[in-house]
Amino acid sequence: MQRTKIAELLRTERVGTEVLVKGWVKAFRNNQFIALNDGSTPNNLQIVVDFEHMDAALLDRIKYGAAIGARGTLIESQGKGQKVEVKAAEIIVYGDCNPEEFPLQPKKQSLEFLREHAHLRFRTNTFAAIFRTRHALAYAIHKFFNDRGFYYQHTPIITASDAEGAGEMFRVTTLPLDGAPRTEAGEIDFSLDFFKRSTHLTVSGQLEAELAALALGEVYTFGPTFRAENSNTTRHLAEFWMVEPEVAFNDLNDNMNLAEDMLQYVIQYALEHCADDLKILEDRLTEEEKSKPQDQRSEMTLTEKLRFVIDNEFIRLTYTEAIDILKNSAPNKKGKFQYPVEGWGTDLQSEHERYLVEKHFKKPVILTNYPAEIKAFYMRQDEPKEGVPGATVSAMDILFPGIGEIVGGSQREERYDRLVRRMGEMHIPTEELYWYLDTRRFGSCPHAGFGLGFERLVLFVTGMTNIRDVIAFPRYPGNAEF
Numbered sequence: 001m002q003r004t005k006i007a008e009l010l011r012t013e014r015v016g017t018e019v020l021v022k023g024w025v026k027a028f029r030n031n032q033f034i035a036l037n038d039g040s041t042p043n044n045l046q047i048v049v050d051f052e053h054m055d056a057a058l059l060d061r062i063k064y065g066a067a068i069g070a071r072g073t074l075i076e077s078q079g080k081g082q083k084v085e086v087k088a089a090e091i092i093v094y095g096d097c098n099p100e101e102f103p104l105q106p107k108k109q110s111l112e113f114l115r116e117h118a119h120l121r122f123r124t125n126t127f128a129a130i131f132r133t134r135h136a137l138a139y140a141i142h143k144f145f146n147d148r149g150f151y152y153q154h155t156p157i158i159t160a161s162d163a164e165g166a167g168e169m170f171r172v173t174t175l176p177l178d179g180a181p182r183t184e185a186g187e188i189d190f191s192l193d194f195f196k197r198s199t200h201l202t203v204s205g206q207l208e209a210e211l212a213a214l215a216l217g218e219v220y221t222f223g224p225t226f227r228a229e230n231s232n233t234t235r236h237l238a239e240f241w242m243v244e245p246e247v248a249f250n251d252l253n254d255n256m257n258l259a260e261d262m263l264q265y266v267i268q269y270a271l272e273h274c275a276d277d278l279k280i281l282e283d284r285l286t287e288e289e290k291s292k293p294q295d296q297r298s299e300m301t302l303t304e305k306l307r308f309v310i311d312n313e314f315i316r317l318t319y320t321e322a323i324d325i326l327k328n329s330a331p332n333k334k335g336k337f338q339y340p341v342e343g344w345g346t347d348l349q350s351e352h353e354r355y356l357v358e359k360h361f362k363k364p365v366i367l368t369n370y371p372a373e374i375k376a377f378y379m380r381q382d383e384p385k386e387g388v389p390g391a392t393v394s395a396m397d398i399l400f401p402g403i404g405e406i407v408g409g410s411q412r413e414e415r416y417d418r419l420v421r422r423m424g425e426m427h428i429p430t431e432e433l434y435w436y437l438d439t440r441r442f443g444s445c446p447h448a449g450f451g452l453g454f455e456r457l458v459l460f461v462t463g464m465t466n467i468r469d470v471i472a473f474p475r476y477p478g479n480a481e482f
């Protein structure tokens, strides 16, 4: 007999038919009612067993966490809380689960505890909801780009260019750690390494995506990226997934429109397709908020926050305007910022970004035209502008409530001479990046793109507060378990 998934059964409610379901026991009440979940939906299916006519030894194996199958008739439920249930004719135990040894308990367990048991946390309602939602968001991203004619490109994970400066890199090598071969000058002899040169894990697929965009027009990447930055925060991972669209003939404004459309589209998609999971996550968040002092609680529920992002246009303003607001803000004047905002030119800290989004505008914000000094070499140089004290580039960062930066992007410098001059100023080796510069020598054109940190998006949509809870097996300083 064919197994039916619980999601399908609950949707079609084919009362009177014989069914076989398989899943994990979520609860077993009164030796009679099993709550069964198979992952296809957050909703459990109730299995009613006739305990008086069932083998006592088998009955005893129906424990929280055990994998079982149930064959029986789908009937209208007598009880409250569900429309249909299965009247079991047969129970099969596939895998026992000894409650004395199983680390998970059928009660609320802390996120910290579950992080230490990340191999089992999929089994909890919260994490099952997170990972179903994560899938839906990934699919929505592909759908968004595919439906607009973008081509999905796979850029290398091992890279020889360490020039980009997006972050500290992890080295990739086959050379022995002790006694690595040395050159006569005493340096490590990478000519004996696998690739005959020094290589690293990529921090971004952007440079390669640009090459593709200058032929295919509209492309995007969606892959793992790695940063060995020692930032032990709730928003940084050492291994994270980045979505990087790159579009020929787009300028900064087109780039912002694309990013805003994409974010609103995927959030709308989640609201439409993950309602049951978002309900679980919303209830979790509401519960968590209750433990906070009144004045720190969010005024909005999770779905209200998501709707809010869809229903409101993002505020767009320049870095220079933002600095003005921050300089004159109450927390800055009262010395409440950990990093006081002194003047034009400094990089914005997360506390500043969050002030702008959560307190000042109360909307997602796109900041543009940052000082060239604090941005990457490939960003397009702006013309000098009245009232702007220094050189700026056509950069844009999108800031979200509770997250800070979720997207970072720019129009790229397409003018060969300008690009080479900037690389010189920033000590970026032009010989190593000859292939990148070639795009500016042969048929260069204006183009723009951005990077969306996928886990930061998942963080926002699920209402979780620690990025380590939205990727199954997080990598961060001191942790590469599982």
Ligand code: ATP
Pocket (backbone or CB within 6 Å): 166, 167, 227, 229, 235, 236, 237, 238, 240, 242, 405, 406, 407, 408, 409, 451, 452, 453, 454, 455, 456
């Ligand atoms: P931040 O200032 O928050 O460290 P960044 O300026 O280093 O971010 P970019 O290099 O512009 O970020 O990367 C593009 C996007 O990738 C960011 O907007 C963010 O969403 C995401 N991102 C960057 N670093 C990380 C990280 N360590 N873990 C998870 N996501 C990240």
Ligand code: MN
Pocket (backbone or CB within 6 Å): 166, 167, 229
């Ligand atoms: Mn960073």
